[in-house]
Amino acid sequence: MLVLTQEVDAQIRAHGAATYPEEGCGLLLGVMANDRNLVTAIRPLPNVWPDAAERRTRFRIDPQDWRAAELDALANGLDVVGIFHSHPDHPPVASARDLAWASWPGYSYLITEVRQGQPGSGRSWQLAADRSGFVEEEIEIAAGDWGVGTRDLRLGKRILNDQAPL
Amino acid sequence: MATIRIPAPLRPYTNNQSSVTVSGDSVSAALADLNRQYPDLQPHLFDGEKLRSFVNLYLDKQDIAQLQGLNTPIAEGDTLLIIPSIAGGAPSKRKVDQSALKVNQAFIITLLLLAFVLDTAWLAAFVAAVMLLGTAVPALSLFKRIYQHLLKPAGVVKPHVISDNPEPHRFAQGFGGVVVTLAVLLLWAGQPFWGWALVWLVVGLAALNLFLGFCAGCFVYYQLSRLGAPGFTRKPIR
Incomplete structure (x- = not known):
């Protein structure tokens, strides 16, 4: 399950709208615990797909950008728990292309549809354990505002632990 | 450590x-x-x-x-x-129905072989006209229309839609049409050997595409695209 704060949810939608008609992308930062990925912050990253004309349907994250984001997240006590990207004028369904370039099961792949520049619904996916395909996961938009930071993360961990016993 | x-x-x-x-x-x-x-x-x-x-x-x-x-x-x-390393994206919106292409190739091969067997340049000229017209105005591509309006609705040939660029296939057909036109001109000019040799060249390349899935014209298109030739703007869909 993917758990987003309302603020993070709004930021991801806004990023999808801002990068329209190209695909926008970035990293979901937070904590992984008890089969839940709790996201308390995002790190928007440039879409570096080499052919600019194809960025309406393609994205790529520069590993060097990921490295910098991972270190910054670490300094704030956070981890990379997933990837978000937008599908301009296309349903938010993980594609064969997403599968071909996926990494490890456990990361959330949150896809937001952006239609005519307006952010629409989002769906989240995780790579199956045998890497054969993507399995949809539930998204929960948490009502509370946890903000960002180590103190809030501890709160997040506690919430996760309370919700599901190990 | x-x-x-x-x-x-x-x-x-x-x-x-x-x-x-x-x-x-x-x-x-x-x-x-x-x-x-x-x-x-x-x-x-x-x-x-x-x-x-x-x-x-x-x-x-x-x-x-x-x-x-x-x-x-x-x-x-x-x-x-x-x-x-992470990449991905929405599926390409560029689609090609391979069945339409294959029916088109089958018609071209059959009619050109028939033209050779019957020794009639007029049939080859007809095929050249269909190929060139279909390249200039894809909606008027006769053999593809037969697929679209007869073979597909009747369930004789099932559609097989894949992510691909239509332009290289169109270029391939146009190139074939030009070669068959040249062949017909040679036949009419009293050069049956060279005329039928060019017809066989087109039959061979169409058969290569139909049976082995290799589109020689598309290969040329993408090479020209790689070299930056004007008008050849499409890149292979990865």
């Missing part, structure tokens, strides 16, 4: 350790020690003996691929970061 940072989704395989201390004076020795300590991690980083294609290793700010790869030396206190 060096340290390897473990990405969050891989921590179930390292007893939830976010970093692991390893021995070894090279990246490969450090990874071998990591695998020895946590054998379940191995298939997530390696595909056989090689690192998985999406796995990048950073020593400080540098990708080891730009240093000495797995032979890169590491020193006491170094930290290795495991960073994935």
Whole structure:
């Protein structure tokens, strides 16, 4: 399950709208615990797909950008728990292309549809354990505002632990 | 001793350790020690003996691929970061119905062979006209219309839609149409050998596409695209 704060949810939608008609992308930062990925912050990253004309349907994250984001997240006590990207004028369904370039099961792949520049619904996916395909996961938009930071993360961990016993 | 940072989704395989201390004076020795300590991690980083294609290793700010790869030396206190390459995107909206192309090729081959057997340049001229007209105005492509309005609705040929660019196929047909036109002109000019040789060339290339799936005209198109020839703007869909 993917758990987003309302603020993070709004930021991801806004990023999808801002990068329209190209695909926008970035990293979901937070904590992984008890089969839940709790996201308390995002790190928007440039879409570096080499052919600019194809960025309406393609994205790529520069590993060097990921490295910098991972270190910054670490300094704030956070981890990379997933990837978000937008599908301009296309349903938010993980594609064969997403599968071909996926990494490890456990990361959330949150896809937001952006239609005519307006952010629409989002769906989240995780790579199956045998890497054969993507399995949809539930998204929960948490009502509370946890903000960002180590103190809030501890709160997040506690919430996760309370919700599901190990 | 060096340290390897473990990405969050891989921590179930390292007893939830976010970093692991390893021995070894090279990246490969450090990874071998990591695998020895946590054998379940191995298939997530390696595909056989090689690192998985999406796995990048950073020593400080540098990708080891730009240093000495797995032979890169590491020193006491170094930290290795495991960073994935991620890409993806929406499915391409550019579609081609391969069945329409194959029906078109089958018609071209059959009619050109019939023209050769009957020794009638007029039939070859008809095929050339259909090919050139279909290239100039795809909606008027006769053989594809037969597929669209007769064979497909009747269920004789099932559609097979794939992500592909239509332009290279159109170019291939136009090129074939020009060659058949030349062949007809040679036949009418009293050069049956060269005329029928060109007809056979088109039959052969169409058969190569129909039976083996290799589109020679598309190959030429993409080569021209690679060289930046004006009008050849499409790149292969990956």
